[in-house]
Amino acid sequence: MRILVVEDEQKTADYLCKGLSESGYRVEVARDGFDAQHLFTEGEFDLVILDVMLPGLDGWQLLQLIRRRSQVPVLFLTARDAVEDRVKGLELGADDYLVKPFSFVELLARVRTLLRRGPPRETEHFRVADLEMDVLRRRVTRQGERIALTNKEFALLELFLDREGEVLSRTYIASRVWQMNFDSDTNVVEVAVRRLRAKVDDPYTPKLIHTERGMGYVLEDRS
Amino acid sequence: MPTLNSLAARLALLFALVSVLLLGSIGAYLYHSLNREIAWRDDQMLRGRLERMEALLDDGESVAALRQRPQLYANMLGNRDSLLWILDARGEVLIEVNPGRLPVPDLPASDEVRLDDVSGAIPARLAWQTLEQGGRPLTLVAGKLLDERRQMLAAYRLRLWLALAAGALLAFLLGWGVSRRGLRPLRRLAEQANRIDVRHLDRRLNDEGETQEIGALSLGLNRMLDRLEEGFSQLARYSADMAHEMRTPLTNLLGQTQHTLRRERSAEEYRQLLESNIEEYERLSRMIDSMLLLARTENPSKEIPLEIVDLGLLVEQLCEYFEGMAEEDRRELIHHASGSVEANCELLRRALANLLANALRHGRSGTPIRVSTLTTAERVELRVQNQGDVIAPDDLSRVFERFYRCDPARTGSVDSGGLGLAIVRSIAQWHGGEVGVESSAERGTTFTLSLPRVSRDAAVPPPPARGSA
Numbered sequence: 228m229r230i231l232v233v234e235d236e237q238k239t240a241d242y243l244c245k246g247l248s249e250s251g252y253r254v255e256v257a258r259d260g261f262d263a264q265h266l267f268t269e270g271e272f273d274l275v276i277l278d279v280m281l282p283g284l285d286g287w288q289l290l291q292l293i294r295r296r297s298q299v300p301v302l303f304l305t306a307r308d309a310v311e312d313r314v315k316g317l318e319l320g321a322d323d324y325l326v327k328p329f330s331f332v333e334l335l336a337r338v339r340t341l342l343r344r345g346p347p348r349e350t351e352h353f354r355v356a357d358l359e360m361d362v363l364r365r366r367v368t369r370q371g372e373r374i375a376l377t378n379k380e381f382a383l384l385e386l387f388l389d390r391e392g393e394v395l396s397r398t399y400i401a402s403r404v405w406q407m408n409f410d411s412d413t414n415v416v417e418v419a420v421r422r423l424r425a426k427v428d429d430p431y432t433p434k435l436i437h438t439e440r441g442m443g444y445v446l447e448d449r450s
Numbered sequence: 451m452p453t454l455n456s457l458a459a460r461l462a463l464l465f466a467l468v469s470v471l472l473l474g475s476i477g478a479y480l481y482h483s484l485n486r487e488i489a490w491r492d493d494q495m496l497r498g499r500l501e502r503m504e505a506l507l508d509d510g511e512s513v514a515a516l517r518q519r520p521q522l523y524a525n526m527l528g529n530r531d532s533l534l535w536i537l538d539a540r541g542e543v544l545i546e547v548n549p550g551r552l553p554v555p556d557l558p559a560s561d562e563v564r565l566d567d568v569s570g571a572i573p574a575r576l577a578w579q580t581l582e583q584g585g586r587p588l589t590l591v592a593g594k595l596l597d598e599r600r601q602m603l604a605a606y607r608l609r610l611w612l613a614l615a616a617g618a619l620l621a622f623l624l625g626w627g628v629s630r631r632g633l634r635p636l637r638r639l640a641e642q643a644n645r646i647d648v649r650h651l652d653r654r655l656n657d658e659g660e661t662q663e664i665g666a667l668s669l670g671l672n673r674m675l676d677r678l679e680e681g682f683s684q685l686a687r688y689s690a691d692m693a694h695e696m697r698t699p700l701t702n703l704l705g706q707t708q709h710t711l712r713r714e715r716s717a718e719e720y721r722q723l724l725e726s727n728i729e730e731y732e733r734l735s736r737m738i739d740s741m742l743l744l745a746r747t748e749n750p751s752k753e754i755p756l757e758i759v760d761l762g763l764l765v766e767q768l769c770e771y772f773e774g775m776a777e778e779d780r781r782e783l784i785h786h787a788s789g790s791v792e793a794n795c796e797l798l799r800r801a802l803a804n805l806l807a808n809a810l811r812h813g814r815s816g817t818p819i820r821v822s823t824l825t826t827a828e829r830v831e832l833r834v835q836n837q838g839d840v841i842a843p844d845d846l847s848r849v850f851e852r853f854y855r856c857d858p859a860r861t862g863s864v865d866s867g868g869l870g871l872a873i874v875r876s877i878a879q880w881h882g883g884e885v886g887v888e889s890s891a892e893r894g895t896t897f898t899l900s901l902p903r904v905s906r907d908a909a910v911p912p913p914p915a916r917g918s919a
Contacts, residue, residue, distance in 0.1 A: 328735050379770055405771040409800055410736050412870070413807045418774040441728030 228342060229253045231272045233263040233289065234304070235281055243276065246331050247338070260284025264292060274341055276334075277303045279316065287319060294320040300341040304329070332396040332442045339393060353388035356448040358427065358435055360388055369431050379404060380423050387436065387446035396443040420444055457636075458629035465625025466618045473617045477610040485603060489575075492594055493565055496577035499534070499592040500563055507583055507590075533574060533593030538586060550574070550595050557589060573597070635664040643671070651679040691853040695737060695868065699730040740869040744852070747797065747873075747880040754880070759795045761832065762788045764802065765821050772806050779815050786822040791830045791901050793881050798901075801877040802832065804870040805897050809836040812895070829883070830903050835896040841889040850875040850885055874899060 230252045234240040240256050247254045255270070257263035260283040267275070275293060279286030290301060303316045306327045316324050323337050353360040357370045365381060367374045376384065382404045386395065397416040401407040404419075420436065428434050433450035454460065534547040535554060543554055552572050557564075559580040568574050576593040639655060646653045654675060657668035710723045747754075765787035776783050783806075791798075802821075809819045813836035824831040841849065848854045853868035874897075875885045883901035 328731075328738075330732075379773070401771075406767065407771055407799070407803065408796065409803075410732075410739065411771075411803050411807060412736055413772075413775060413810070415771055415775050418778050422774055441725040 228273045229255065229271065230338070231255050231257065231263065231266060231270075231275045233257045233260070233275065233281065233286070234278045235259055236278070239278075242331070243334075246335070250335060252338075260286070260289045263289055267293060267296075272299055274338060275299055275301045276338070277301055277321070279303055279305050279312070287315065290316070290319045290321060302334075302337055302341060330396055330398075330442070332394045332439075333399060336390070336393060336395065336399050339390075350389065353385075353391075355388060355391055355435060355446065356433060356450070357431070358388075360385065367427070369427060374426050376423075376426060379419065380426070383419055383423055384427065384446075387444070390446075392445065392447045394439045394443050394445045400443070458626055458633055461629035462622045462625035465628075466622035469621035470614060470618045473614050477614060481603075481607060481610060484606065488599055488603075492575055492599070493577070496565065496575065496592045496594060497563055499532075500577055500579050500590055503534070503536075503590050503592065504579070504581060507581070507588070531595035531598050533576070533591070533595070535589075535591040535593075537589040537591065539588075544588070550597075552593070552595070555591065557591065559587065559589065567596070568593075573600070635660050639664060639668060646675065648682070651675065651682055688852055691868075692737070692741060695853060696734060699733045703727055703730050737869070740873060743800075743873060744869065744876050747876040754794045754797065756792050756794055758790050759793050759798055760790050761823055761830070764795070764799060765823075765832075768799065768802055768806055769821070771803070772810060775810055776819065779810070781810070781813065781816060782818040784818050784820045786820065787832065789823050789825045789830055792904050793901060797877045797880070801874045801899060802834075804874050805832075805834040805899065808870055808897070809834050809895075812836070813838040817894075825903070828903060830901050832899045832901075833896055834899075835894055837894040840891050841887070841895060846887055846889060849887055871897075 228251075230247055232240060232243050232247070232254055234243060234256065235258055240258065244254045244256050255266055255272075257266050260281045263277075263281075264284060277286050277290060279290075281289070284292075286303060290303070293299065293301060300322045301320065302323045302325065303321045304325050304327060305312050305316070313324055322341055325334060325337060351362050353362070359368050360366070362385065367376055367381070367384065383400065386400065386403050398410050400416050400420075401411065405415075420438075424436050428436050433448060435448060436444060436446050437449070438444055454463075530549045532547065533550070533552060534545065535543060536545040537554070537557075538544055541554070541556065546554075550572050552568075552574060553570075555568055555576060557576070557578050560578065561580060563577055563579045565575070565577045568576055573596040574593045575596055576591055578589055578591040580587055580589045582588075642653075642655045646655075654672045655668040657665045657672060660668060706723055706726060710719065715723075765785050769783045769785050772783060806819070806821070813819060817837035820833070820835040822833050822835075824833065845854075850871045852872040854872075855868055871885075878885045878899050878901065881901050883899065886898045886900065887895065888898075889895040
């Protein structure tokens with residue numbers, strides 16, 4: 228998967244490049260709009276990450292140029308948390324946006340979502356190690372034992388299973404499970420994960436839900 | 451030199467204009483009266499002459515005798531602009547006194563005295579009458595050349611024009627002087643205003659002993675200055691508070707990082723440092739977020755979209771969100787909210803979330819938290835009630851201020867940075883609503899968020915209800 232990162236800030240560009248490369252993507256970095264235009268016409272990309280404040284050709288113009296040529300997913304980054312900026316970006320054909328400062332985990336989650344695009348996978352059945360979830364019948368079992376979960380616990384576990392192996396940030400979890408699109412500055416997500424663990428993980432081995440301190444939570448079989 | 455931008459010059463011009471109108475109409479009236487008067491007197495004089503002539507002819511002096519002594523008439527009339535003709539039935543001139551060489555006029559016969567103007571090279575006013583004299587009709591004509599009268603009136607007109615111009619000029623100058631004098635308090639006001647700047651916002655305009663109008667203006671400006679000063683000092687306080695709040699996470703970041711770098715550490719220690727740093731960064735990031743949100747709701751540059759929000763649904767969602775946290779603390783969230791309100795759903799959700807988080811943070815373990823609504827014709831009141839420490843009356847009025855904490859010692863990562871309730875108030879005010887708080891030992895602490903049911907621009911039809919997706 229090839230990603231084009233268009234970012235003029237050296238440090239941001241470097242860490243985006245490193246981070247995305249480590250996550251298994253091939254990354255090209257353009258430092259200004261003209262560079263980006265050149266790289267884009269030369270190669271094929273699966274995703275463009277675009278900072279809208281660019282020297283030379285600005286992000287909006289570049290977005291229009293890109294949209295004229297292809298339907299590649301575009302994620303734009305903006306430092307201004309202004310509603311009109313977001314609306315403008317989405318109107319010009321961007322697929323998603325992130326407001327700076329954003330966490331890398333958050334970015335990675337969005338990148339994965341965009342790259343997986345297409346008809347949403349309606350998985351009906353998940354299985355990780357001995358944990359099984361039947362989405363339609365709303366049944367969760369571990370080692371064959373039925374586990375009773377509340378609605379929100381079920382939604383949380385389903386999110387973890389759907390994103391198996393991906394670190395999910397607290398804000399991402401809050402927005403997906405409770406539609407809380409802001410950092411409420413409480414430990415609601417911690418509590419919810421702790422309670423889910425008490426039911427799903429604590430009585431069993433191996434442990435499946437792991438805390439990535441400072442980043443979030445991940446569900447995977449590490450045994 | 452006065453320019454038209456000057457109030458004094460404009461007033462002076464208006465004065466001048468008014469005096470031109472006034473003097474002009476008086477002048478015109480006087481001129482016309484004079485004109486009429488002179489004409490009337492001239493006519494009377496001409497009638498008199500005709501009568502005298504008639505009497506003379508009646509005395510038996512024949513026309514023939516009179517013709518012998520034309521000079522007599524000329525002398526009798528005594529000036530050079532008087533005219534006299536005696537004409538017979540055929541229009542032949544019997545007697546003529548005509549120093550102006552006016553052609554003999556052709557006049558219709560009339561038994562009565564008739565008066566008319568003759569225009570032409572030499573304008574004149576004529577009076578005539580036809581008489582029977584010895585069986586012959588005779589036409590007596592007396593006249594007066596109008597030259598003299600016209601000259602006199604022209605001179606009078608000129609004097610009027612001059613008086614008018616002089617009057618206007620005088621009015622302008624007087625008006626200019628008076629206005630400048632009258633506007634002196636305004637200049638004093640400007641001087642006072644000039645002395646007020648950002649560093650001297652405490653200075654005020656003098657509104658004592660000024661005229662009523664200037665006094666009212668000064669008072670209004672002073673009130674504006676009060677508000678500006680309050681806003682400025684608030685802004686300065688916010689900036690100072692914010693800088694102070696940022697110091698704590700930055701101190702942690704700097705200190706911990708430098709301490710770790712002083713010697714080689716294990717990978718685990720580096721990892722712990724980075725993880726701890728992330729927590730501080732998140733704190734900073736949240737603060738910036740909150741400050742931006744406050745800035746946006748306090749000075750909204752763009753309209754924030756409104757929709758009909760189902761309060762029951764919204765509170766339900768929030769209770770689900772906080773349920774886990776409440777249960778950990780053996781507390782129950784009791785939800786009695788219903789109804790709807792026109793608001794921005796995201797902002798309202800955030801305000802309510804802050805109120806609930808506040809109740810969870812400060813309430814006593816094991817006591818319930820009640821969320822309810824009270825709907826009246828105009829307003830919807832959302833109430834969040836919890837049992838906990840009573841808030842002191844001094845603190846009650848200040849809990850919604852930014853960075854205000856009832857207990858100064860309580861600053862920690864669990865705290866919202868002192869902005870949570872300020873955000874609630876700002877969101878309420880943006881919707882045209884207000885916030886309130888009551889606290890007593892018996893009834894616990896109740897925060898209220900009161901919103902108008904229909905927003906300010908009620909003319910716009912509300913968008914279709916979307917609940918609170």
